[in-house]
Amino acid sequence: MAVAVTTKTAWKLQEIMAHSSNVSSVVLGKGSGRMLATGGDDCRVNIWSVSKPNCIMSLTGHTTPIESLQVNPNEKLIVAGSRSGSIRVWDLEAAKVLRTLPGHKANICSLHFHPFGSFVASGSLDTNIKLWDVRRKGCIFTFKGHTEAVRCLRFSPDGKWVASAADDHTVKLWDLTAGKLMFEFTGHTGPVNVVEFHPNEYLLASGSSDRTVRFWDLEKFQVVSCIEEEATPVRCVLFNPDGCCLYSGFQDSLRVYGWEPERCFDVVLVNWGKVADLSISNNQLIGVSFAQSTVSSFVVDLSRVPKSDSVPHGLIRDDQPLVPPTPTGSSLRRIYDRPSTSCSKPQSRVKHNSESERHSPSSEDDRDEKESKAEIQNQEDYKEIFQPKNAICRTPPRNEPFPAPPEDEPGAAKEAVKPSQAADVQTSLPKQELPDPVQRPPIASSTSLTRTEPSVIPAARNEPIGLKASDFLPAVKSQSQTELVDEEAMSQIRKGHETMCVVLTSRHKNLDAVRAVWSTSDIKNSLDSAVAINDLSVVVDLLNIVNQKPSLWKLDLCTIVLPQIEKLLQSKYESYVQTGCTSLKLILQRFLPLITDMLTAPPSVGVDISREERLHKCKLCYKQLKNISNVVKNKSGLSGRHGSAFRELLLLMAVLD
Template sequence: MAATSSTKVSWRLQEFEAHSSAVSCLSLGKSSGRLLATGGEDCRVNIWSVNKANCIMSLTGHKNPVECVQFNTSEEQVVAGSQSGSIRVWDLEAAKILRTLMGHRANITSLSFHPFGNFLASGSMDTNIKLWDVRRKGYVFRYKDHSQAVRSLAFSPDGKWLASASDDCTVKLWDLTQGKTITEFSSHSAAVNVVQFHPNEYLLASGSSDRSIKLWDLEKFSLIGSLDRDTSAVRCLLFSPDGSCLYSGSSDSLRVLGWEPDRCFDSVLVGWGKVSDLAVCNQQLIGVSHQLSSVSSYVVDLKKVKQSGGAVIQGIVQDNQPIPAPTEPRASALRRNYDRPSTSCSSHRVKQRSDADRRSPEGERRSPSDDDAEEKLSSAEIHNAEDYKEIFQPKNAISRTPPRISEPFPAPLEDEGVAAIGRQLKDVMSPFPDKQKAPPLATSTPIQRVEPTVKCPIPSAVVPMSSVPTPSSPVNLAKPKPQPRVIPSTRTEPLGLNVADFLPSAANRAGELSDDEVLTQIRKGHDTMCVMLSSRHKNLQTVRSVWAREDIKNALDMAVSMNDLSIVVDILNIINMQPSLWKLDLVLSVLPQMDKLLQSKYESYMQTGATSLKLIMKHFWTLISQSLKASPAVGVDISREERTLKCRECSKHLKNLSNIVKTKACQVGRHGSTFKELQLLMTPLDETL
C-alpha cells in the first residue's frame, strides 16, 4: 500500500535514554547522517543508529566524564576526550581501542579528524591546540596563541589549514605545513562556538554567542558577510553539500542563509532546544540535542525549505508547501576552489616536533607499560550484534555507512503535539490510571566487560537468573557520593507540581469525579502562582523605571533591596550581553550577590553568575590588581583614593568567590566543568592576593 504523503516540514524522529547519567556531548556521522555517538558523565561513549533506540556499541576506558566526541570522515573510527584531558581513539570495525593520547592539562573541548588520513586535532580548556598522529604516541605539534578555551576545530577540505574558535572571541587560521598562524579574525564580541569551511570555495563561517554569523574570504582574509538576526547563540553551522547555502542551528530553530549579499532564505521552527550537531542526508537535515540523560533527534525536510532566492528575508514557508527550484542558472564561484591532493595522509607533510619532544609529551611522562595497561582496560561492548554486523562489517560493500540503501526518514502523519495532549488528558481524567510503563531501552552500563562482547537481546518475558546480581558478582554496589541537587534551566515539567495532585485520591477512586471536582483539582495552587507572577512583574516594572530615570547601578541596587534573586538574575542576563555597560561601581554592587548565585540550586542562576564572574575577571582584574599594587599618590587625589578603596573591596569579594569556585570545581559533570574554567581564569588572583 502506498504511503500517504505528509505536509510536515520538521518533526521529532525519536527520543531515548542514552546514558545512566547526564549526556555531555553528541556527534553525528557526517558521511551517512545515520550514526550517532554520545558521551556521558558515566565515562562511556555509546554508538547509536539515528532512527533506533537500541545502543549498538558501548565504549569504555575513560575514568572521567566524556566532554567531546567525534567520528572520522569514513565513520570507521571515533575519538573521545575527557574531563581529565585524556583522548581515546576506537576502531569501530574491529571493536577495540586504537590509541590513548595524553598531553592536555584540562578538559577536552573540541576534536576534529583530518579529512583524509590519520591526523587528529584537539582543543582544550588549557588554551592549547595539539595535532596528533593516531599511529604514534605523543603529539606532532602544538599551537598556543589562544588565551581561553578552544571550542571548535575544523580542517580545510584540502587538509592544509586548521581553523580554531575560542572563548577569547577570536577565530584563528593555522598553516599545518609551517606550524604557525596565518591570520586571526576578531570581529565577534562574545565566545565563538563553531567554525565551518565551505566544501569547495576559500570561505570560512563562524558562529558566536553574540548571536551573529561571520563569513570570511580566505584569499583576501577579509570579512565578506555578517548575519546578526539570530535570537539566541549560534550553536551549529553546516554548509549544504553543494555549498549553495548555510544552515544555522540555534535554540529551537533552523535558518537557511545566503551571502553576497547577506540574506535569509528561510527560517523553520523545529523545537529541538539546544541543538548540538547537524548532518544532511537524502535531502533531509538531521539535528540532535540532549537534555539530562536523554537524547532527541529531529528531521527537517529540505525539499520543503527555501534554499535560494533574493536578498529579502522570505520567512517561514507558508502552508508547508514545497518550493519549486529556481530557474535561473547558478552564478559561478567568486573565489578559487580547494585543490584536493590525491595522496593519502601518510604522505601529507605537516610541521612536526623533534623525536626528543615526542618521547616526552608535555604534562605527561608515562612509560609504554602504563599506556598498554590503560588500553587493556578499554573495551568495546557490543549490545546489538545484528546492527553491528550490518553497519561495521560489510567487507564487500561499496558503501560502508549505514544503511546500505539509505532511505529518507518518513514524516509522521499524526500531529504529535495533539496526540501527546490527548494522552495526558486521558491519564488525568481516568479514575483508574494505568501505571505507565517506560519503553525498553538499551542499558549503557552492562555488568560484564569483554573485548569485544556480543550481547544478544533477551526477550522481556524470560529473565535468566545469571543476569540478577549476586553477592559474588563483580558488580560495584558502593553508593556514589550524592551530588547537590541542581534544578536544570530547561525542564519537561513544571517545578513543584506533582501529577498525583491532579488525580483522584485512593479513597475516591471507586467512583467517577464530577466536572467541578476535576476543575477544582486542576486549579489547585493557581491563585498562589498568579500572585507570585504578579508580584514579580510589578518588581520588574519598578526596576525598569529606575533604570530609565537614573542608571543601571541604581536599578541593580533596587533589585537587590527587593530581596528577590530572580530579579537580580534578570538584570544580569541583560547586562551580560552588553559588556560595555559594566563599570567598577556596578562590579562592586554585583560581587556581594555572586556567592548566592554560584551556590544556588537553580542551574540558570549558576550559569548567570558564572558568566558575570567571567566578564568581571576579563575586564576588571587588571585594573583591580594594578590599583592595589600602585605606590601611594603624592598629595591629595580623592578620585584615586576612592578607586583604590573600591578595588580593595572587590578583591576581598573575589577572594571569597575563589574559595567557592575551588570547592565547586571538584564536582563532576557539566557544572564541575564550568567551575574548573572559572578556576583557571581566577588563577592570577591567587598569585596576587
C-alpha cells in the same frame, strides 16, 4: 493510483534513553548521517543507529565524564575526550581501543579528524590545540595562541589548515605544514561556538554566542558578510553538500543563509531545544539534541526548504513560473585542491606560534588501553553496520529517507530501552557477555571524578558542600534487590538536600546581617561585618556588588578587602578566584599610583593629621599588596583565562618591585 505526498517539513524522529546518567556530548557521523554517538557523565561512549531504539556498542575506559566526541569521515573510528584531558580513539570495526592520547591538562572541548590523513586535532579548556598522529601515538604540534577554551576545530577540505573557535571571541586559522598561525579573525563580541569550512570555496563560517553568523574570505582574510538579527546563540552550522547555502541550528529553529549578499532564505521551526549537531542524509537534515539522560533526533525535509532566492522544487505550484536559481558565487573564490594522497606530515622544525612535542608511550598508557573496552550490546545491528557480508557498503542503507509521520499523529517516536538493558532483549549474545546494570549504578553529576589536574576547574564541576554521590544512591546489596518505593527514594534525596539547605540557610542569614548594617551605616562597616562573620562566600557576594560600582571604592576599603582577596586568589573555587582577580585589578588601577606616590613623596613640614592617616593606610596596603604579589607570581604560569588574568595582574604590580 494517487500517491500520498507528505506536507511535513520537520518532525521528531525518536527519543532514546541514552545513558544511565546525564548525557554530556552528542555527535552524528557525517559520512552516512545515520550513525549517532553519545557520551555521558557515566564515562561511557554509546554508539547508535539513528532511528533504531537499541544501543549497538558501549565503549568504556574513561574515568571522568565525556566532554567531546567526533567520528572520522568513513565512520570506522571514533575519538572521545574527557573532563580530565584524556583522549581515546576506538576502532569500531575491530571493537577495541586503538590509542590513548594523554597530554592536555584540562577538559577536552573539541575534536576533529583529518579528512584523509590519520591525524586528530584536539582543543581544550587549557587553551591549547594539539595535533596527534594516531598511527604513531604521538603529539606532533601544540598550537598556542588562544587565551580561553577552544570550543570547535575543523580541518580544511584539502587537509592543509585547521580552524579553531574559542571563548576568547576569536577564530584562528593554522597552517599544518608550517606549524604556525596563519591569521586571526576578530569581530565576534562573544564566545565563538562553531566554525565550518565551505566544501569547495576558500570560505569559512563561524557562529557565536553573540547571536551572529560571520563569513570569512580565506584568500583576502577579511569578513565577507555578517548576519546579525538572530535572537539566540548560534549552536551549530553546516554547509549544504554542494555549498549553495549554510544551515544554522538555533534554539528550536533551523535557519538557511546565503552570504553574498547576506540573507536568510528560510526559517524552519523545529522543537529540538538546544540542538547539538547536524548532518545531511538523502536530502534530509538530521539534528540531535540532549537533555539530562535522553537524546532526541529530528528530521528536516530539505526538498521543502529554499536554498536560494528561488522556490524549492517541492513547493512549486502549477500556476507559478519557474525561477532560475541564484548563482552560488563559486567563481568568486579559489577552489580547494584535494590531493590524491594523505597530507605530508607537519615539519617539526618550524616552531613559530607553536610548540613541538613528541610523546613516547608509557606503561601507564598501555594499562589505560587494556582497561578500555568495547562491549557489543546489539550483535545483529553491529554486524549489519560495522561487519557487513558485502564489503561494498559498510554503512546503513542510505537509499531510503526517514519517513515523516502522518499529519494527524504526533511526531514523537518511541522511547528506547536504556543501554544497560539493551543486551537483555538480544538472544544472540552469550549470557556471560551481558552488561550488569547493578554493577554500573548511575553516577551523580556532583561526584568528584576530576583528577588533581587541571588546577583551575569550572565552578559547576565542584562538588557541592557536604554532598556525596552516595547520598543520592541506594546501597547496592544484590542483583535481585527490589526497586525503591517512593518513600525510600524521597528519603535518599532529602538526605543530600538537607545538608545543602543548612548551608544555604546559614549563608542567607549572614547576608541579611550584612545587609542590615549596609542600610544603617556605610559600606566600610558592611565589609567589616562581612569579614567578621568569617564566611568567604558572603565576602564574595558583597564584592560582586561593589565591583560593579567602582565609585564605591575608597582607600579604607582596600585595607579591609586586600587580606580577603589573598584568600580568594588561593581558593579552589573558580568563582572566588574570578571575584578576587576583578577586585584586585580595580584596586591596582585606582589606588596603586596614589600608594606609590605617597610612599615616595618627601615628608611633610608641620603636622598634617589627615596626610599621616593616609600615609599609614598606604603603607598597610603596600605591605598587603607585596604579600599578594607572591601569590600572583605563583599563579601566573597557569593555563586558561585565569592564567592570563594573573599575568595581567603581575604586570600591573610590577611597580611594587
